[in-house]
Amino acid sequence: MRFLKPLLLLPLCWLGAVHAGTAIVIGGALKSDNDAVWERIVEEAGGPGARIAVFATAAANPERSAGLIVATLNRHGANAEAIPVAPRLKDVDLQAKLNDPALIAKVAGSRAVFFSGGAQEYIVDTLQPGGQPTAMLKAIWQVFDGGGVVAGTSAGAAIMSRMMFRDAQDNLQIMKGQWRERQEYDRGLGFVGPELFVDQHFLKRGRIGRMLPAMRSLGFKMGLGVEENTAAVVKGSQVEIVGARGALLVDLSEATSDPKVPAFNLRGAVVSYLDRGDRHDLQTGVTTPAPHKLREAKIDPTSSDYKPYLRHDQYFLDILADSAIVTAMAQLLDSPFPEVRGLAYRAKPRPGDLAPDLGFEFRLHKGPGLVGWFSGALGGEDYTVLKVRLDVTPVRMATPLFTPLPAH
Numbered sequence: 001m002r003f004l005k006p007l008l009l010l011p012l013c014w015l016g017a018v019h020a021g022t023a024i025v026i027g028g029a030l031k032s033d034n035d036a037v038w039e040r041i042v043e044e045a046g047g048p049g050a051r052i053a054v055f056a057t058a059a060a061n062p063e064r065s066a067g068l069i070v071a072t073l074n075r076h077g078a079n080a081e082a083i084p085v086a087p088r089l090k091d092v093d094l095q096a097k098l099n100d101p102a103l104i105a106k107v108a109g110s111r112a113v114f115f116s117g118g119a120q121e122y123i124v125d126t127l128q129p130g131g132q133p134t135a136m137l138k139a140i141w142q143v144f145d146g147g148g149v150v151a152g153t154s155a156g157a158a159i160m161s162r163m164m165f166r167d168a169q170d171n172l173q174i175m176k177g178q179w180r181e182r183q184e185y186d187r188g189l190g191f192v193g194p195e196l197f198v199d200q201h202f203l204k205r206g207r208i209g210r211m212l213p214a215m216r217s218l219g220f221k222m223g224l225g226v227e228e229n230t231a232a233v234v235k236g237s238q239v240e241i242v243g244a245r246g247a248l249l250v251d252l253s254e255a256t257s258d259p260k261v262p263a264f265n266l267r268g269a270v271v272s273y274l275d276r277g278d279r280h281d282l283q284t285g286v287t288t289p290a291p292h293k294l295r296e297a298k299i300d301p302t303s304s305d306y307k308p309y310l311r312h313d314q315y316f317l318d319i320l321a322d323s324a325i326v327t328a329m330a331q332l333l334d335s336p337f338p339e340v341r342g343l344a345y346r347a348k349p350r351p352g353d354l355a356p357d358l359g360f361e362f363r364l365h366k367g368p369g370l371v372g373w374f375s376g377a378l379g380g381e382d383y384t385v386l387k388v389r390l391d392v393t394p395v396r397m398a399t400p401l402f403t404p405l406p407a408h
Helices: 035-044 062-075 094-098 101-108 120-127 135-145 171-176 208-218 324-333
Strands: 022-026 051-055 079-082 112-115 149-153 163-165 185-187 196-199 222-226 230-235 238-243 246-251 266-275 279-281 339-344 358-365 371-375 382-396
Touching: 022 035, 022 222, 035 062, 035 112, 035 149, 035 230, 035 238, 051 062, 062 079, 094 120, 101 135, 112 135, 120 135, 120 163, 120 185, 135 149, 163 196, 163 208, 171 208, 171 339, 185 208, 196 208, 208 222, 208 246, 208 266, 222 230, 230 246, 238 246, 238 266, 246 324, 266 324, 324 339, 324 358, 324 371, 324 382
Parallel strands: 022 149, 051 079, 051 112, 112 149, 196 222
Antiparallel strands: 022 230, 163 185, 222 246, 230 238, 238 279, 246 266, 266 382, 339 358, 358 382, 371 382
């Protein structure tokens, strides 16, 4: 089996263009009491009274979703209004609303646009059918190019890069080679620029498993996986993490794969965990930790005064479990061991599994530039971890994985 051949992508009409706007990529499950994120959206849109157009295009219940978002934004000082452009709105002529000059003008006159969660294919199929921008999408780009904001949560985050996951819920199936245009992947809208690939619900759902092969196939060198109830504020090359958790930055600039191995494999990836309050410059590669982190001593495994806190070795039996990849990164940084390993596999095969006995071993190891910070100032055990080396090797799993010991 050959995995995910690189694609030759046709340029989009905005590819390579410089945009003045701010993209706010929210990892999904955004809580209404997450003041840091909601207030940042309003602030970036111009502050109190900012006009924000809300699109619940992706939602299963657009009226309800839009109503909740509008109410929350307005509670934080915005002047938000729902735009009734959604396939699942009852008794609404979608095409008439999509092409309504008054609605288009209202969107163009806003300072921000907010996309709800749901199914991201509804967003691209509605606003960019066949890869061609509608007048409504052009109005949204007018807001963005005028220095405004485009924010989105969950599905609304997925559409932020020029290519996106369309419907790719099974991380392991993607790693094993299930990769079809307009099924697992599709064109996105590209608000974060042509070079950055984004994903959401990232740590909670172990989506490092699908991001790595997708980036290799689609030709992306940089990826950003944003956790739930958390936002990445992207302005030009600057990224700032706001909210409850953090985001994983994936750099494949120097990564290689062995074409002789008949399954997805990777060597030389570099991954960093950016915690809330951290900033990163995509152009220079420089990360600035949050102020409360900088008040703590830097953790540098190469320094003479390095005193690792974690003393026990650990093997992760499910590296795609909730937050396991970041826990493994912290383990590597703050322990004396040169590497940490973990498995991605399925103990019980599912119908349609491409290769029931195929698994993947993740090897995280120390290398040049590995540093980090730890702080408990915000009530948790919060790490920032920079430049962990990552290799992924396909492995053959036993089926069944184990058998009971016989009675004597």
